[in-house]
Amino acid sequence: GLRKKEVNILCLGLDNSGKTTIINQLKPSNTQGQDIVPTIGFNIEKFKSSSLSFTVFDMSGQTRYRNLWEHYYKESHAIIFVIDSNDKLRMVVAKEELNILLNHEDICCKKVPVLFFANKMDLRDAMSTVKVSQMLCLENIKDKPWHICASNAIKGEGLQEGLEWLQEQLG
Ligand code: GTP
Ligand code: MG
Numbered sequence: 348g349l350r351k352k353e354v355n356i357l358c359l360g361l362d363n364s365g366k367t368t369i370i371n372q373l374k375p376s377n378t379q380g381q382d383i384v385p386t387i388g389f390n391i392e393k394f395k396s397s398s399l400s401f402t403v404f405d406m407s408g409q410t411r412y413r414n415l416w417e418h419y420y421k422e423s424h425a426i427i428f429v430i431d432s433n434d435k436l437r438m439v440v441a442k443e444e445l446n447i448l449l450n451h452e453d454i455c456c457k458k459v460p461v462l463f464f465a466n467k468m469d470l471r472d473a474m475s476t477v478k479v480s481q482m483l484c485l486e487n488i489k490d491k492p493w494h495i496c497a498s499n500a501i502k503g504e505g506l507q508e509g510l511e512w513l514q515e516q517l518g
Contacts, residue, residue, distance in 0.1 A: 351400040354517050357419050359448065360429035361441050362408035365466040368500035369429060370405045373510060388412055389419075396510065398518055403427075413444065420453035425460045425513055430483070432465040432473040432497070438482045445483055449491075460516035461488070462509050463495040469502070492516055 358366045367383050367390070374394045386407040393402050404419050406412070426448070430441050448454055465479040476495045480486065485493060494512045498505030 351395055351398060352517070353400045353402065354424045355419075355422050356401055356403045356425050356427055356513070357416070357423040358403055358405045358427045358429065359416055359444070360408050361431065361434070361437055361444065362410075364408060364429040364431040364434070364441075365464070365498075365500040366408065366427075366429045367405055369427070369464060369466065369498065369506060370403050372500055372503040372506055373401075373403075385409065386412075389415060396514055399514055416448070417451055417453065420448075420451055423459060425462065425517060426454075427462045427464065427509075427513075429464045429466050430479055431467050432475075432479055433467045433470040435472075435474065438474075438479075442483050449488065455490075458491055460513060461491055461493040462513050463493065464498040464500075464505070464509060465495055466498045466500055468497040468505065469499040473497075 358370055360366050362385060367386055370392050371379050371383060374392060386405060388407055390405045392405055406416055428445060465476045467473055476497050480495055496505045496509040
């Protein structure tokens with residue numbers, strides 16, 4: 348049959364933003380994990396969509412592991428950047444990490460698509476995608492395609508919309 352195009356996706360964002368929960372939801376239900384624990388270092392996950400074969404590097408967002416992220420920039424075809432929409436205090440930290448990423452020599456010159464999940468939209472005080480975009484100054488990203496989706500990773504809401512956008516970019 349037809350071979351699916353293989354793509355490497357790097358999943359980044361602060362600790363506790365919901366990266367592993369999102370990636371777990373995107374996997375086929377028979378391979379989904381039951382309890383999600385904070386990631387140590389990183390995990391590699393694989394799953395397929397109708398046209399693509401995804402290899403996802405699900406990185407730990409903890410401060411002590413963030414220096415691992417850059418080792419995977421070169422081989423990534425797209426980035427998923429997850430934000431906890433409820434974590435107003437650390438939005439500036441998320442913005443700092445995003446800027447370091449976008450200015451990195453292995454990323455700044457590449458037109459890699461960046462998909463943002465404004466996650467935890469189910470929480471009462473969650474910020475809207477508009478507010479999150481403003482706080483992260485996403486309109487300043489001129490040289491890469493980007494897209495932001497609100498998501499609830501626990502219920503899986505908003506994830507397909509994001510994945511479809513990624514497929515269009517990578518297809
Ligand atoms: P690190 O691996 O430490 O970088 O964290 P992570 O970004 O992988 O976060 P993880 O997926 O482990 O989720 C952290 C916590 O947030 C867990 O308790 C999840 O159940 C919870 N969580 C994830 N997504 C959502 C969501 O959409 N809504 C709510 N309410 N909780 C969520
Ligand atoms: Mg994790």
